Amino acid sequence: MVKRQRLKEFNVVIGEIGISFIFDQGFFDNKIKHIKNEFISQNKAEVRLNIHFGNIPENGKRKKIFDTESNWCLYYQDGKYILQDRPFESTLPPGRLVILNPGFKSGDIYFINDEFHQNFRFDPLDYPLDQVLMIMLLSRNKGAMFHACGVDDSNCGYLFLGNSTHGKSTMAKLWSENHSRVLNDDRIIVREKAGELWMYGTPWHGEFKEVSTKGLPIRKIFFLRHGRKNSVVSKERAGAVSMLLTRCFPPLWDKQGMDYTLGLCHRIVSKIPCYELSFVPGRQVLNFVRDI
16 A cells, blocks of 8 residues: 555646646656656646556456557446557557546556566656547547647747648748747647637647647638648638548547537637648748738
């Protein structure tokens, strides 16, 4: 039994969602990885997760509801969601497992303690515990995460959406060189706040490593593509919703979460101008975007 005074609480905040990791002091001192200071918080967290280092709970009568067939799978049992990583070598046991209680306000994270995992260092924001967990939390009427680059240009928020190779990191580099703040070049959280749509940086960047916890209202949305010249086409509501959905991280395993995500996308395009932006990588595109 771990003595209460030896428990240590480590809090992070992403998209104004606070998550607390609670574990034994000795485990923290020996195993914790460095986390970017911007995301560490002293405030009380709304989600509390207890960390266990030892044995992974046995499978039991879980119902598998989603499987990437590569690196993680999701189960459901007795009202709880169970997120488990999948080892790349079938001879290895799962290295970690997350159990979320109903309502997603609390849960447990288990790390295996065997010869293979003895020297690993714990990162509470490491894949898949990070992004999949955040997708699940957001799906409970909190927001959604998108493949996007978020830029704060003198308190004017531009959201550039795109899949791989569409130019998000290129756009991040161009704006940063212009002394604008880049929230993230690859993963952006969008939430509703006081009747507006806000975007927030996350720790999970792409090629461009600059990140920020800052949030600000979105003023324009651009769906990126490379082109021979800088040009823009306004996207009407149905087309814009479709393009948002193909550039987000939807909770495909959860009807309630999918209904919320679809509704959020409709609200986004009803409030914010959306454009398809073909661009040439160069500083000229910055003023082009500003002038739209």
